Amino acid sequence: xxxxxxxxxxxxxxxxLAELGAFPWPRQYYAQLLNYIAPADPSAVAFDILFAESTxxxxxxxxxxxxxxxxxxxxxxxxxxxxTPLLPQSQLADVALASGHIQNQIDRDGLTRQISPQLxxxxxxxxxxxxxxALVQEPTxxxxxxxxxxxxxxxxxHQAARYSFSEVLQQRVPAEHFRHKIVLIGANAAGLDPLxxxxxxxxxxxGLYLHAxxxxxxxxxxxxxxxxxxxxxxxxxxxxxxxxxFANARQVHYQLLIGVSAIVLWLLFCLGAxxxxxxxxxxxxxxxxxxxxxxxxxxxxxRISRALRQELEAxxxxxxxxxxxxxxxxxxxxxxxxxPNSVYQKIRALTLVAEALSQEAFLDGLTQxxxxxxxxxxxxxxxxxxxxxxxxxxxxxxxxxxxxxxxxTYGHAAGDICLKQVAHTLRKTVKRPADLVARxxxxxxxxxxPSTDAYGAHxxxxxxxxAIAALALEHAQSxxxxxxxxxxxxxxxxxxxxxTPKDLINTADQALYQAKHAGRNQVYPS
Numbered sequence: 001x002x003x004x005x006x007x008x009x010x011x012x013x014x015x016x017l018a019e020l021g022a023f024p025w026p027r028q029y030y031a032q033l034l035n036y037i038a039p040a041d042p043s044a045v046a047f048d049i050l051f052a053e054s055t056x057x058x059x060x061x062x063x064x065x066x067x068x069x070x071x072x073x074x075x076x077x078x079x080x081x082x083x084t085p086l087l088p089q090s091q092l093a094d095v096a097l098a099s100g101h102i103q104n105q106i107d108r109d110g111l112t113r114q115i116s117p118q119l120x121x122x123x124x125x126x127x128x129x130x131x132x133x134a135l136v137q138e139p140t141x142x143x144x145x146x147x148x149x150x151x152x153x154x155x156x157x158h159q160a161a162r163y164s165f166s167e168v169l170q171q172r173v174p175a176e177h178f179r180h181k182i183v184l185i186g187a188n189a190a191g192l193d194p195l196x197x198x199x200x201x202x203x204x205x206x207g208l209y210l211h212a213x214x215x216x217x218x219x220x221x222x223x224x225x226x227x228x229x230x231x232x233x234x235x236x237x238x239x240x241x242x243x244x245x246f247a248n249a250r251q252v253h254y255q256l257l258i259g260v261s262a263i264v265l266w267l268l269f270c271l272g273a274x275x276x277x278x279x280x281x282x283x284x285x286x287x288x289x290x291x292x293x294x295x296x297x298x299x300x301x302x303r304i305s306r307a308l309r310q311e312l313e314a315x316x317x318x319x320x321x322x323x324x325x326x327x328x329x330x331x332x333x334x335x336x337x338x339x340p341n342s343v344y345q346k347i348r349a350l351t352l353v354a355e356a357l358s359q360e361a362f363l364d365g366l367t368q369x370x371x372x373x374x375x376x377x378x379x380x381x382x383x384x385x386x387x388x389x390x391x392x393x394x395x396x397x398x399x400x401x402x403x404x405x406x407x408x409t410y411g412h413a414a415g416d417i418c419l420k421q422v423a424h425t426l427r428k429t430v431k432r433p434a435d436l437v438a439r440x441x442x443x444x445x446x447x448x449x450p451s452t453d454a455y456g457a458h459x460x461x462x463x464x465x466x467a468i469a470a471l472a473l474e475h476a477q478s479x480x481x482x483x484x485x486x487x488x489x490x491x492x493x494x495x496x497x498x499x500t501p502k503d504l505i506n507t508a509d510q511a512l513y514q515a516k517h518a519g520r521n522q523v524y525p526s
Contacts (some may be wrong), residue, residue: 004469005160005382006043006133006160006180006181006182006219007160007161007181007182007212007215007216008136008161008162008163008177008182008184008210009160009161009162009163009182009183009184009186009188009208009209010162010163010164010165010168010183010184010185011162011163011164011165011186011187011188011189011206011208012025012165012185012186012187012188012189012192013027013164013165013188013189014111014164014189014190015164015166015167016164016165016189016504018156018190019166019170020132020165020166020169023187023192024058024191026053026055027051027056027059027060027062027063028057028058028059028062028063029165029169030047030049030063030066030185030209031059031062031063031065031066032066032169032519033066033169033185034063034069034070034073034166035069036168036169036171036175037168037175037178037183038066038069038070039175040175040176040177040178040180040181040189041179041180042070042072042178042179042180042181042182042183043072043126043131043132043133043136043180043181043182044072044073044074044127044132044133044136044182044183045070045072045073045074045182045183046073046074046076046100046126046128046182046183046184046185046211047073047074047075047076047077047185047186048076048085048102048125048185048186048187048193048207048208048211049183049185049186049187050076050077050078050088050089051063051075051076051089051092052073052077052088052089053089054089054091055522056374060089060091060092063092064091064092064094064095065095066247067092067096068095068214068441069097069441070374071097071372071441071495072097072131072372072373073096073097074097074098074099074100074125074129074134075088075093075096075098075099075100076088076091076095076099076100076101076102076103076125077099077100077101077102077122078102078103079101079103079120081194084321094365097132097373098123098128098132098309099122099125100122100123100124100125100126100127100128100129101116101119101120101122101123101124101125102125102207102211103115103116103119104195104207104210105148108198109207110196111196111197111198111201112150112151112196112197112210113150113153113198113212114148114149114150114151115148115149115151115214116147116148116149117147117148117149118147121475122344124149124214125211126210126211126212126214126218127149127214127218129182129184129211130182130214130218130219133182133215134219135221135373135377136180136376137180138380146378149214149217149223149225150223150224150225150226151210151213151214151217151224152213152217152222152223152224152277153197153198153199153213154213154216154222155199155392156198156200156205157188157197157200157205157206157209158201159164159213163177164186165185169331172427181381182215184208184211184212184215184451186206186207186211187206187208188205188206188208188209190203192206193206193207193208193295194206195207196211197209197210205351209499211360221277222277223277224274224277224278225277225278225495226278226280241296243333245484246404252456260293260478263286263290263409266282266285266286267282267286268281277375281390283464294326329432342360355445357405362374364423364438366416366419366420366439367419367420367422367423367424367439368423369422369423369426369427369437369438369439369445369455370436370437370438370439371438372394372437372438372439372440372441372481374438374448374494375436375437375438375440375448376429378436378438379395379448379501379504379505381503382434382448382450383495383504384495385450386450386451386494386495387495389451389498390494390495391450391451391453391494392451392453392454392492392493392494393448393449393450393451393452393493393494393504394448394449394452394453394456394457394460394490394491394492395446395447395448395449395457395490395491395492395504395505395507395508396446396447396449396455396457396461396464396488396489396490396508397444397446397488397489397491397505397508397509397511397512398426398444398445398446398461398464398465398486398487398488398489398512399443399444399449399485399486399487399516400418400419400422400443400444400484400485400486400511401475401478401480401484401485401487401516401520401521402475402477402478402480403415403418403442403443404478405438405475405477405478406418406477406478406484408477409475409477415455418484419439419443421471421473421488422445422468422471422484423437423445425467425471426447426464426467426468427467428467429460429464429467430447430464432449433448434450434451435448435449435450436448446447446459446508452492453492454490454492454525457490457491457492458490458523458525459488460490460524461488461489462488462523463487465485465488465521465522465523467484468484468485468486469483469486471483471484479520480519480520480521481521482499485489485520485521486521487512487515487516487520487521487522488511488512488515488522488523488524489508489510489511489512489514489515489523489524490508490511490523490524490525491504491505491507491508491510491511493507511524511525512524
């Protein structure tokens with residue numbers, strides 16, 4: 001597959017089951033995999049696996065930490081046969097970015113061609129994943145207002161960029177293969193979530209590739225559009241009365257040729273429309289044309305038969321002039337006046353204008369300030385605005401000093417309270433409406449300061465450092481002093497074509513490192 005393909009699939013296949021054992025697996029396997037691909041900074045990671053039940057506490061904690069570190073992980077949810085919701089285990093759901101449903105719809109012929117973008121007010125896993133990728137990489141996602149997404153299958157599943165779970169877990173696949181990609185993780189072994197598609201029927205593929213195809217369609221605006229029911233009367237009119245009036249009163253072999261030509265033209269028209277992402281009905285229009293052609297030819301046959309009978313009857317009465325004249329009059333089969341050929345009107349596509357799917361929460365559940373996703377989006381937004389206006393953009397990264405020791409000493413509950421107080425204080429200290437305070441990860445916080453130069457960023461950094469110190473939160477195990485303190489790093493850039501938002505983040509991160517290295521509880525540059 002092309003390196004430009006944004007989707008990479010990590011599949012639980014037969015070799016993985018042979019190497020790692022029967023499914024389901026211990027959750028530390030998934031944690032190890034997430035930790036291995038994390039340095040490649042995937043744009044989004046989606047699990048087509050239900051983590052509905054708790055397992056070993058250590059394994060659940062390990063996976064939760066890996067999900068939190070990754071930052072952009074979407075989990076799966078579904079419903080049992082009795083309608084019972086199958087939600088992600090709460091510890092995992094709390095740290096995941098979101099969860100989406102993985103239900104599919106099977107057509108009467110056993111093939112899967114559609115999914116619901118929302119089901120029971122739950123957004124589909126593929127839709128959420130595409131939207132997360134769009135927020136990070138900034139492509140546009142196809143909007144859809146109808147209750148069904150019709151999948152335009154890109155091809156057989158073996159053409160996708162896919163990797164064996166065990167190969168990735170054993171680090172036999174370079175992590176760079178997943179850089180900035182959408183990583184889909186799920187089962188594809190025989191008997192695990194089988195799915196039949198127009199390209200994969202024997203053997204079938206798995207639901208994993210349904211989500212991959214839906215994401216591909218949304219990012220490439222390739223979802224199929226189906227002709228609305230309101231257009232069906234027009235097709236009936238064209239395929240029935242209009243076609244029959246055109247083919248009527250012609251010789252049978254011409255009628256046959258017209259019927260076959262109309263069917264071939266409709267099939268070619270449907271094929272061309274399909275390349276333009278329109279799925280037009282094929283079976284019943286072809287059936288209607290065939291039935292109309294057959295009806296016209298049968299009617300013509302009976303018309304000719306009746307004419308011949310009339311001629312024979314006239315011949316029997318030639319001896320009687322009166323009867324001969326009457327028979328001749330009855331046998332006069334004048335052709336109907338020629339009618340102008342009917343013109344097939346081209347069906348005009350209606351522009352689908354849909355409301356965007358509801359925005360996912362951008363708040364951190366613990367601190368009620370912006371989370372990492374909100375930070376990423378706002379930074380990109382302000383970077384573009386500052387680039388256009390050629391104004392400086394500043395970033396502050398700050399870290400609670402020796403927070404692990406705080407947790408170890410006072411407990412995680414107290415640690416959570418501490419983080420909430422720090423977040424609340426930061427939000428009170430940074431007062432401009434355009435400034436954003438966000439939880440960057442763990443005990444690390446970030447402040448985005450639009451239209452702010454280096455001096456202004458340093459001033460805000462000093463105010464933040466002082467405000468946290470003024471809280472006087474006890475921290476007996478700190479090597480700086482006996483209360484909670486912050487190390488602060490600031491960075492300022494004027495966006496240009498030579499730099500990126502990541503350069504600003506890296507500069508601020510290096511400044512934070514220098515503040516810690518210089519003894520903590522200070523602002524760098526000083």
